[in-house]
Amino acid sequence: MSEHGHPTPKLYAIILACLVVGTVLTYRAAFWDMGIFNPVVALTIACTKATLVILFFMHVRYSSKLTKITISAGFFWLLIMITMSLSDYLTRTFLPQ
Amino acid sequence: MSTSQTTTTEHHPALAQQFDSMEQQQDASTFGMWVFLLTEIMMFGGLFTAYLIYRIKYYDAFVAGSTSISVGWGFTNTLVLIGSSFTMAMAVWAAQKGFRKAQVWFLIGTMVLGAAFLGVKAKEYHDKWDECHIPGHIIGKGFNAWGGCSATDPKLGNIADEIRERDPKVPKVSAVQTAKQTEIFFSFYFAMTGLHAFHMVIGFGLLSWLLWRAYKGEFGPQYYTPVELGGLYWHFVDIVWIYLFPLLYLISRTRT
Amino acid sequence: MQLNFPIFPEQASSMAGQVDALYLFLVLITTFFSLLIAILILFFAVKYRRTPERKAEQIHGSTLLEIVWTVIPLGISMVIFVWGAVIYYHMERPPVNPLEIYGVGKQWMWKFQHPSGQREINALHVPIGRDVKVTLISQDVIHSFFVPAFRVKQDVLPNRYVFTWFKATVPGTYHLFCSQYCGTKHSGMVGEVVAMTPEDYSTWLASGKAEGSLASLGEKAFQQYGCTTCHRPDSGARGPNLEGVYGRPIRLTDNRVVLADDNYIRESILEPNAKVVSGFQSIMPTFRGVVSEDEIIAITEYLKHLSPQQANPLNNRTSPTEIRDSEVPNIQQQNEQQPQQQQTPQGTRPANPGKKP
């Protein structure tokens, strides 16, 4: 937070409101049948909420580039682990001709 | 201590010897915390990856398992945790501004909400115990060897039956079969929420320590790094829950 | 101690030559680069040894050289990758019309079953000149089926069939190893593979005291466990008629379509209600702990023989995702409409001249 510009309590309150709305929305959305979009919607909302927390509650919006890179790296590596593992599981049933 | 207005040119009592300035110290500490959170992402990430693979593999059993946990309590807990994140953010803000009293109250608020979360979690765990949904049976002895649950009547089959009664689309799955696959769901449920709750407990400890120091008035605009770091940790734990809630509680609720 | 010890394994399968060619190529590459580096280092160390007269010449680097020694190794490794991938592709592609042998690994022995009913422990007799497909499963931990002379290796997993295949070319007796560490007597889980001429093989088959073919063993087990009570070819049957099911796509109660392969049949015996055929109740009890892996294999073989095609249709398929809806038979209807007749829709299937067992 050396790079200044501080969030105010008002901003925090707005974020809180957004998070609550997001939670209610996830909850409601889970009961509408959207087929395969149910998990997609749920995860989209979750990601949005997480981003809000990271950006504002955790002050990343006001932090150095290094912090931003660090966080992106974390999620990027997680993505590597998930996609590369699934690359095995999702293609296992195919037999080569 | 905090009332004496030290400037960065003088030696602040909280400045460690290896650092040149308070600013460098705060920068390094905050960055260190982020790097630590990176490891936390990967640690939970391992669980998430495994969870995802089994969710694809045993989707129906995961639906059955998910349906058996109380979405109401999960929803409540999500709100509680979000609220605690808010009070934590406010505590950091108060520390930064040097409002000692506000800071103490916000920290107390965070702890109360955190405790409420853990309380609800304990209740949920207890319910699972009563329903014989604790995974980890000793092979051949049934779902839960300790809780007085019988070996041949795993209740998960009943859940699957209930789901089936309401929705004929759900495939018929035998009780034993469901029990075994749902057990994997519950293994993930307890591993993930357990690891999360463990982090909450540690966070609770951190908060108590911060509260004590805040009460003594150690934090102010010059030095509030510990509160900031505690906040980062607490928010991270909140983020994990933001993902856990839909992944564990809301798998295809439309079928119920 | 044998002092005239070999330093190269025997080549006794159709794949061995290909694998060795790649190996020798890589040995060449390794030797070349190792010598290059070693000679350069020693040469520089001697030529540019420290003397009071000479100073080191400072060189910062050369982008051109960096590119050269990035691109050349990249090129070489791509050649190796493609070469290795081609061999792997040949190894993984299931052979057409193979001799099918089943193997079960357990701590610490190998059991093999031939289609004609012979059983062997820690030994495997195979004819040369014919594709042999070994379908493998483990009863406990992970093992690995390894025949160095054939250059084949496959981890043998519990709860799931895997297969490997080879075509032996030279008669002889070769090592069979378990190469995945599997507990105390891991190194005792060894045996021999005997490759024989087809004539010797048939003699061997005839001399062995088989209690009937594998399929007949399966039929016996099928009756012994009372499978026929429900799996009957008439309309009142509580279970689907299993004639002609093997290798076919099956529609399940939830409208999914799966392929009735070895793994599906095994799962249906052990966990009957995991994937229930459309139109049937999930009433079958599990046979886990009742029926052995050997018997499952025999029953599978029996069901295979109930299919009109002798050749394993799985060997001709590409992927289960390619199953089209029109291909999917409705077993229930089949049961109701033609109760006595063994019938399978063959419309869209590539004609495979099948002989009935």
Add this chain to the structure above:
Amino acid sequence: MSIDKPVMPEKHYLNDNYGIRSWLLTKDHKRIAILYLFSITVFFFIGGLFAGLIRLHLLTPNGELFQADTYNRLFTMHGVNMIFFFLIPSVPAVIGNFLIPIMIGTKDLAFPKINLLSWYLYIGGATFSLITLLNGGVDTGWTFYAPLSSGYVKSPVIVMAVGILIVGFSSIFTGLNFIVTVHRMRAPGMTWGRLPLFVWANYAASLIMILGTPVIAITLILLALERGFHIGIFDPKLGGDPVLFQHMFWFYSHPAVYIMILPGMGVISEIVTCFSRKRVFGYSFIAFSSIAIAVFGFVVWAHHMFVAGISVYSALVFSLLSYAVAIPSAVKVFNWTATMYKGSVKMDTPMLYAMAFIGLFTIGGLTGLFLAALGLDIHIHDTYFVVAHFHYVMVGGMVTAYLGGLHFWWPKMTGRMYPEAPAKLAALITFIGFNLTFFPQFILGYMGMPRRYWAYPPEFQVLNVLSSAGASVLAVGFILPLFYFLWSLKYGEVAGDNPWQATGLEWETTSPPPTHNFHHIPVVTKDPYAYGEDEEVPVVH
């Protein structure tokens, strides 16, 4: 400079304070490095003892020395000891801990208390897992494959898993400390382009430590839960998938080999430049290849699983990516070689080790290509070929680099020189013994001898005897330094601040350095490895 004899500085980190408390509660990174040095030496020799017993046993084909069960415990304990308790902490926690703050010109690591904590975690975890020895050790192999480890073996797997878990956290904290220190604590003028390559390499290794280690932690937790409570995630009997364990295990354990080798590569970059009196050839290529190895290292793990029953398509992808990691390693080797070109080469002991490293690592790396080639790996997977490859990289590479680095910086750490003649002898013995031990194993592997075999067919005996003979030579090569290093502590020549006339901030302070490393925080104005600028052609010794 050889006229006035160098003297020891009056006050330095070793005599700043005395007593056991001043060591066990120290926050000085240099003292913590010495603590690590002692402890990993102990674990190295314990692991070495197991290795010696294994080789002794394999002299005869029929398993005449030990019971199969004992043998299995020996190789498991050898693997666990060497990998988790020696190789992973070796260069980073000893040499890196000692040097990184000095090299970048700061007083200490960013978090000295956490640094001390990580030593305690290390020693606690490692000791804890040695408790299993009371029960005879663990017999799962260091890879702990489920379901063997989760349900079949009778040895104390959970204790071992917890021990490794604790040591894992030590590794995480070390990595965290290095990363923050490198980012936030550099001296004025120490830009990223001026960082010594040793620091770059350790930085890259630290990235792997913090990104990979948590995954092995959660994997081991799940394994312990599986074994204790049968939660069914890895156990096929309960519907779990044992291959998932392998995925999660190798997600860490493959990158972990780069934790082990990268810092070694950093050591080599320092030694080669110093003893050739040359700027390093292609500084930025070596620096970035470290990062490239760390990043690519994460997407190749399933090449350990080509025969494990993974999807064919997945295998192709992982094989292709495996070659991506080979390129930066090749780039490094070529750059080191080019650095020697037209240098002024002096073959002191550290340089001997460095040259051995380059040669052996080349062989180790190239044989990795065999294993990444799909069709070929089917045959050599889980054979002695893998064992040989791994030891060429880890012993021929990492241990050699560690010994080279220890000789190179020994005068800085202790203020005294090691004796040159026995050291050269030891380097030579190590080199010969090493090749004799492990080269025959390549042949054995291609012949088809599976690894972890307690007994083997008689036609493999000659090669095994050769290997065992080599091991005894190698043991001499490893024990020798122990003696002359100890000897030098008292009788070694006083080294002076910069016995090698090397560049780098660590040579600008006294030997041994003062507690706060520098009397004044240095300001960096020169590029790294600025050899030849103020050269008066020193001929040391």
